[in-house]
Amino acid sequence: MKFKGQSIISIRDMEKEALLKIIETADAVKRGGHKGCLEGKVVSTAFFEPSTRTRFSFASATQYMGGKVIGFAGTASTSVTKGESLVDTIKTISGYCDVIVIRHPVEGAARLASEAATVPVINAGDGANQHPTQTFLDLFTMSERFRDLSKIRVGFLGDLKYGRTVHSLAYALALFRAPMVFIAPEILSMPGYLLEEIREMGSETRQFEALCDIDVSLDVLYVTRIQKERFGDMQEYERVAGTYRVTPETVRALTEGVRIMHPLPRVDEIDVEVDAMENAIYFEQAHNGIPVRQAILGLVMGTIS
Amino acid sequence: MKFKGQSIISIRDMEKEALLKIIETADAVKRGGHKGCLEGKVVSTAFFEPSTRTRFSFASATQYMGGKVIGFAGTASTSVTKGESLVDTIKTISGYCDVIVIRHPVEGAARLASEAATVPVINAGDGANQHPTQTFLDLFTMSERFRDLSKIRVGFLGDLKYGRTVHSLAYALALFRAPMVFIAPEILSMPGYLLEEIREMGSETRQFEALCDIDVSLDVLYVTRIQKERFGDMQEYERVAGTYRVTPETVRALTEGVRIMHPLPRVDEIDVEVDAMENAIYFEQAHNGIPVRQAILGLVMGTIS
Amino acid sequence: MKFKGQSIISIRDMEKEALLKIIETADAVKRGGHKGCLEGKVVSTAFFEPSTRTRFSFASATQYMGGKVIGFAGTASTSVTKGESLVDTIKTISGYCDVIVIRHPVEGAARLASEAATVPVINAGDGANQHPTQTFLDLFTMSERFRDLSKIRVGFLGDLKYGRTVHSLAYALALFRAPMVFIAPEILSMPGYLLEEIREMGSETRQFEALCDIDVSLDVLYVTRIQKERFGDMQEYERVAGTYRVTPETVRALTEGVRIMHPLPRVDEIDVEVDAMENAIYFEQAHNGIPVRQAILGLVMGTIS
Numbered sequence: 062m063k064f065k066g067q068s069i070i071s072i073r074d075m076e077k078e079a080l081l082k083i084i085e086t087a088d089a090v091k092r093g094g095h096k097g098c099l100e101g102k103v104v105s106t107a108f109f110e111p112s113t114r115t116r117f118s119f120a121s122a123t124q125y126m127g128g129k130v131i132g133f134a135g136t137a138s139t140s141v142t143k144g145e146s147l148v149d150t151i152k153t154i155s156g157y158c159d160v161i162v163i164r165h166p167v168e169g170a171a172r173l174a175s176e177a178a179t180v181p182v183i184n185a186g187d188g189a190n191q192h193p194t195q196t197f198l199d200l201f202t203m204s205e206r207f208r209d210l211s212k213i214r215v216g217f218l219g220d221l222k223y224g225r226t227v228h229s230l231a232y233a234l235a236l237f238r239a240p241m242v243f244i245a246p247e248i249l250s251m252p253g254y255l256l257e258e259i260r261e262m263g264s265e266t267r268q269f270e271a272l273c274d275i276d277v278s279l280d281v282l283y284v285t286r287i288q289k290e291r292f293g294d295m296q297e298y299e300r301v302a303g304t305y306r307v308t309p310e311t312v313r314a315l316t317e318g319v320r321i322m323h324p325l326p327r328v329d330e331i332d333v334e335v336d337a338m339e340n341a342i343y344f345e346q347a348h349n350g351i352p353v354r355q356a357i358l359g360l361v362m363g364t365i366s
Numbered sequence: 367m368k369f370k371g372q373s374i375i376s377i378r379d380m381e382k383e384a385l386l387k388i389i390e391t392a393d394a395v396k397r398g399g400h401k402g403c404l405e406g407k408v409v410s411t412a413f414f415e416p417s418t419r420t421r422f423s424f425a426s427a428t429q430y431m432g433g434k435v436i437g438f439a440g441t442a443s444t445s446v447t448k449g450e451s452l453v454d455t456i457k458t459i460s461g462y463c464d465v466i467v468i469r470h471p472v473e474g475a476a477r478l479a480s481e482a483a484t485v486p487v488i489n490a491g492d493g494a495n496q497h498p499t500q501t502f503l504d505l506f507t508m509s510e511r512f513r514d515l516s517k518i519r520v521g522f523l524g525d526l527k528y529g530r531t532v533h534s535l536a537y538a539l540a541l542f543r544a545p546m547v548f549i550a551p552e553i554l555s556m557p558g559y560l561l562e563e564i565r566e567m568g569s570e571t572r573q574f575e576a577l578c579d580i581d582v583s584l585d586v587l588y589v590t591r592i593q594k595e596r597f598g599d600m601q602e603y604e605r606v607a608g609t610y611r612v613t614p615e616t617v618r619a620l621t622e623g624v625r626i627m628h629p630l631p632r633v634d635e636i637d638v639e640v641d642a643m644e645n646a647i648y649f650e651q652a653h654n655g656i657p658v659r660q661a662i663l664g665l666v667m668g669t670i671s
Numbered sequence: 672m673k674f675k676g677q678s679i680i681s682i683r684d685m686e687k688e689a690l691l692k693i694i695e696t697a698d699a700v701k702r703g704g705h706k707g708c709l710e711g712k713v714v715s716t717a718f719f720e721p722s723t724r725t726r727f728s729f730a731s732a733t734q735y736m737g738g739k740v741i742g743f744a745g746t747a748s749t750s751v752t753k754g755e756s757l758v759d760t761i762k763t764i765s766g767y768c769d770v771i772v773i774r775h776p777v778e779g780a781a782r783l784a785s786e787a788a789t790v791p792v793i794n795a796g797d798g799a800n801q802h803p804t805q806t807f808l809d810l811f812t813m814s815e816r817f818r819d820l821s822k823i824r825v826g827f828l829g830d831l832k833y834g835r836t837v838h839s840l841a842y843a844l845a846l847f848r849a850p851m852v853f854i855a856p857e858i859l860s861m862p863g864y865l866l867e868e869i870r871e872m873g874s875e876t877r878q879f880e881a882l883c884d885i886d887v888s889l890d891v892l893y894v895t896r897i898q899k900e901r902f903g904d905m906q907e908y909e910r911v912a913g914t915y916r917v918t919p920e921t922v923r924a925l926t927e928g929v930r931i932m933h934p935l936p937r938v939d940e941i942d943v944e945v946d947a948m949e950n951a952i953y954f955e956q957a958h959n960g961i962p963v964r965q966a967i968l969g970l971v972m973g974t975i976s
Contacts, residue, residue, distance in 0.1 A: 434734035434735075438744070448938070450935075450936035454935065455723075458935060458936075458957045461958030461961065462731035462958070463731060
């Protein structure tokens with residue numbers, strides 16, 4: 062994959078080599094490389110729905126690298142309220158910047174935007190669909206701890222049915238043929254088609270209904286939120302959410318040295334007491350958004366090659 | 367007109383020479399001149415109502431020229447909600463920046479702001495009244511295609527009764543004594559006082575009710591939106607809006623080489639199939655907002671003379 | 672007090688020497704010193720409730736000094752709407768910037784944030800509690816006119832019961848043992864515990880119910896808003912608000928040369944005709960927010976020592 066001028070829309074457009082290139086570049090950036098590589102560049106953050114974390118991360122990444130940011134958050138103050146199409150909005154913004162970072166509530170919106178734009182588009186989340194830079198920073202964080210991504214075993218915990226970050230990360234790990242473990246209540250388990258795809262790509266997979274049932278070692282436990290809204294029955298929710306809550310005891314019962322990751326924001330699926338444990342690396346993971354996004358921005362703008 | 371330290375409030379404060387100076391400066395800027403002329407300057411975008419396009423355009427213009435931006439959009443997060451007067455808000459902001467770009471829903475607000483401010487104020491739209499930088503970029507876009515603005519014949523189509531951009535642009539073209547054609551349903555036709563004024567300034571004018579009736583050649587067709595809200599009767603709206611919709615067929619029936627312009631955002635008054643035609647220059651027109659606003663900012667701050 | 676790496680949460684954490692250091696630094700900055708001292712730094716403005724004035728002031732201060740800004744205003748577009756705790760939000764943002772400027776509706780929020788953050792936190796207002804940089808700029812403005820803060824006599828007018836700025840400023844002046852005068856209707860008079868504390872710190876205090884009763888000279892009259900919401904009875908409010916309104920006549924009846932200050936925004940507690948009088952320095956006071964905040968930012972980031 063040649064990055065310069067390319068849009069970054071879906072993890073499914075990427076090959077293993079591209080992911081390795083991103084990780085390697087992020088690593089160089091984190092060590093102080095490519096300083097000022099966005100000098101003179103303007104990045105648009107076009108956020109059609111809220112996401113402080115991601116918007117801040119892109120804005121900060123850009124500015125530490127010498128670039129500038131223009132942006133909006135929410136549609137209340139955009140021409141969209143006047144009935145303008147996404148294509149027209151993107152065509153117009155294309156003339157104001159060097160790259161567009163888009164977040165949109167509708168699946169496929171980022172792809173559409175990339176077709177309308179005359180500058181690269183980076184998908185920062187389109188509905189339940191894709192959020193590729195989250196996956197990049199997840200992989201990068203893992204690669205910092207475990208050099209060889211093909212040998213790492215990740216356990217995914219929580220809502221595996223709807224979780225966009227889980228689906229993307231699992232797909233990415235499958236590109237490396239990494240073994241995976243899925244732990245979820247039956248009604249929130251990994252979609253069958255995805256499990257099958259991952260297996261066909263060469264990953265060994267296991268499924269469990271509870272953390273205590275796992276009989277293999279884990280390098281990483283990747284926790285996600287179980288959302289109330291997924292349950293018709295509140296009693297069922299209470300029962301499930303409690304079972305999947307990660308506490309210091311849960312962590313101590315797992316493989317020694319297991320790393321706990323989470324895409325954040327967290328509500329209460331990880332007890333705050335876990336934060337102080339060496340196993341917890343979710344804030345570090347979030348902070349890795351900076352070098353990873355700097356790497357991506359530099360690559361698509363061609364100032365890093 | 368001396369630009370340094372001046373506010374830009376209304377096209378009616380401008381003379382032909384000032385407009386030519388702006389066009390000439392924008393042209394130099396677009397060719398790469400005056401680089402970094404906003405270095406060390408801070409521009410406030412004080413947007414009391416939404417307008418992504420204009421706000422983005424000013425923010426981008428500023429940052430590509432080395433300047434910085436502070437701003438707000440919407441009044442929800444301003445002191446206005448605490449009952450502060452516009453004058454006090456502007457007096458305060460004056461101490462925080464080198465120029466204020468204001469957008470406000472109330473006619474005359476920009477003028478009032480310019481009287482309170484101790485820095486230049488640029489009107490980015492005050493209600494149905496004025497939006498002078500839109501007119502500058504319209505003129506600049508025309509001047510790129512047709513060197514002599516006094517010889518160009520523009521046809522205005524759509525809502526000519528309420529359209530602020532139409533009124534300002536027609537007035538500006540009248541300063542050049544350019545001939546003009548107005549095409550609108552009777553209930554949305556050019557106000558009589560304005561027509562008379564334009565004629566007295568030396569422009570030849572013609573009026574038509576339909577595009578197909580025109581019997582003169584056009585260099586530019588300037589299209590504007592016909593807003594539903596203007597009609598009491600929805601059937602009447604449907605009939606009218608359909609008639610004034612620009613399609614590839616409409617364009618082909620006009621003078622060969624006619625340029626189609628639009629202040630954007632567009633809803634459906636221009637068919638998206640027109641976008642691909644060479645005649646369509648409305649996105650280019652929008653993008654010209656960058657050099658034109660860079661020229662204006664540099665001129666009023668005195669870093670371009 | 673060592674400033675580098677420190678959070679600025681409450682005026683009650685400060686000693687006289689620290690305040691003098693801030694004033695001295697702001698003075699140097701205002702005279703053109705410490706240029707570019709925020710180069711390469713990123714400041715987060717995390718505003719959980721609206722405040723254009725303060726946010727603009729910090730953003731402008733940062734950018735004129737060469738720094739960059741990322742920020743949000745209001746919680747509508749933040750992860751807070753997804754149920755994230757303040758601690759998690761702050762821990763995450765810590766990784767994106769060099770300093771966090773926080774405004775939050777809840778008392779104590781800034782202190783909590785400073786404990787979670789790995790970068791310095793500056794309190795830009797936490798509910799009715801503290802807003803220390805307002806006090807710094809108040810003191811700095813006074814020090815520009817009256818060299819020795821221990822000799823200045825300030826009269827506080829308006830809502831002295833609930834006014835956060837009054838409480839902080841009075842406390843700060845008490846560190847200098849400056850004499851103070853409090854003018855308020857009985858139901859809005861200074862809290863007894865605070866009066867007592869100020870006296871114990873060595874300040875001479877006087878209380879009056881009306882401006883016309885004052886029998887001592889004033890160097891500064893510090894006016895604050897009387898909020899309708901504080902009154903159960905609207906008639907009582909009308910009577911009181913009228914009495915405490917500052918007009919040119921009020922000013923002329925006071926000590927010659929008295930300076931009128933106000934934290935702004937003002938509604939109608941100072942007649943706009945006062946603005947033109949030499950006594951009025953409230954806009955200058957607001958503008959002093961720039962050098963004062965630049966001084967604070969430089970000090971806590973260690974680029975000014």
